Amino acid sequence: MIEFLSSSSFFALALALVVYAFADVLQKKFKTPLLNPLVVSSAVIILLLVVLDIPNERFQAGCQVLSYLLTPATICLAISFYEKFQALKHYLPAVIAGVLAGVVCSLGSVYILCKVCHVDHTVMLSLMPKSVTTAIGMALSAELGGITAISTVAIVITGNIGNMAGPTLCKLLHIDDEISxxxxxxxxxxxxxxxxxxxxxxLTGAVSSLSLTLAGIVTCLLMSFLAQYM
Amino acid sequence: MKFLRQMCIIVLFSFLGEVCRAVIPFPIPASIYGMVLMLAALALKIVKVEQVKDAGTFLVSFFPILFIAPTVNLIACWDDIKNDLLVLVVIIVVTTVLTFGVSGLVAQWIGRGKGDKNHD
Structure with missing residues (x-):
């Protein structure tokens, strides 16, 4: 039985999709970012693989077909970016300045804290793209020689911190206008x-969506330049 | 047929991204080159939004499930990080709060400066 599951062509893919669909329903029901479907489904799958003694390599091979979609899907981020860009042209100076400052701050603070805490170099490279969207962050991590698994988890945790603490931070720091x-x-x-x-x-949502794509591009450009000094 | 044509354009840009990745000696993912090229094509009206939008929306809806296998792969590198777990979480929390504050405040500062000029 286990042998059959390990060698099946569609078991891994079916498992991933079914578990994700359930995790998605769970989040819609409880409406909390803590139940992020990616985290919940990955945790359930890890548990199942360990309990059923199915090798991770087999699962990875079964899901390989999905990784094929990553580049085309990432390219499609350009479409909504272009539409938002047209609508938000007026706010561009503030958006660009904020994104540039944020990206420099993110990369700089991760680098400094990792050096201070003696974090392993490969792990540090995996954390560098943690503020950018998973598709870009994961690809960038792979380019830099980081571990994509650590990057995806760090990216999801980062997203959840912003999601949960964001409104409070806006009040504390007096970030009052919708654009900022x-x-x-x-x-x-x-x-x-x-x-x-x-x-x-x-409006805040639209600016956020524009900023995230811009931050992804800026992070890639900056890291490609900085990588040679690390 | 419409869907097929849209996929053609998107896959073509994926390929162009790969070509750039192979030719330009920077550690920038092929998907970023492809995205920037697509953006340029949209801005220059070489490609119209309607020519890629349906297939694009469909592909983007796939995103979360594309990240399941890479996250499950955490099994493979668990030994590398299990001792540093607390430190890593603290680093992630601190840097995220910093980044949030800096980007928001700088955007607000630049936005206000511009607003003042408009008053003059």
Whole structure:
């Protein structure tokens, strides 16, 4: 039985999709970012693989077909970016300045704290892209020689912090206008933060979505330049 | 047929991204080159939004499930991080709060400066 599951062509893919569908229903029911479907489904799958003694390599091979979609799907982020860009042209200087400052701050603070805490170099490289959206962060982590698994988990945690602490941080730091709030959510906590920004106001959500793509591009450019010095 | 044509354009840009990745000696993912090229094509009206939107929305809806296998792969590197777990979480929390504050405040500062000029 276990042998059959390990060698089946569709078991891994079916498992991933079914468990994710359940996790998605669970989040819609309880409406808390803590039950992030990606985290819940990954945890359940890890548990099942360990309990059923199915090798991780077999699961990875079964899901390989999905990784094929990553590049085309990421390219499609350009479509909504272009539409938002047209609508938000007026706010561009503030958005660009905020995103640039945020990206420099994110990369700089991760680098400094990792050096201070003697974090392993490969783990540090995996944490660097943690504020950008998973598709870009994961690809960038792979380019830099990081561990993509650590990056995806760090990215999801980061998104949830922005989602949950964002509204409080806005009040504490007196980030009052809709544009600046959107820049903060998008730059610091990508798509997961953007889902909270949309709740605050439509404009904040749109700016957040614009900022997250811009932050992804800026992070890649900056890291490609900095990588040679690390 | 419409869907097929849209997929053609998107896959073509994926391929162009790969070509850039192979030719340009920077550690930038092929998907970023493809995205920037797509953005340029949209801005220059070489590609219209309607020509890629349906297939694009469909592909983007796939995103979360594309990340399941990479996250499950945490099994493979668990030994590398289990001793540093608390430190890593603290680093993630501190840097995220910093990034949130800095990006928001800088955007607000620049936005206000511009607003003042408009008053003059």
């Amino acid at each position: 709030r959107g820049v903060a959510f998008g730059t610091a906590s990508h798509v997961i933060g953007t889902s909270k920004a949309i709740e605050l106001s439509q």
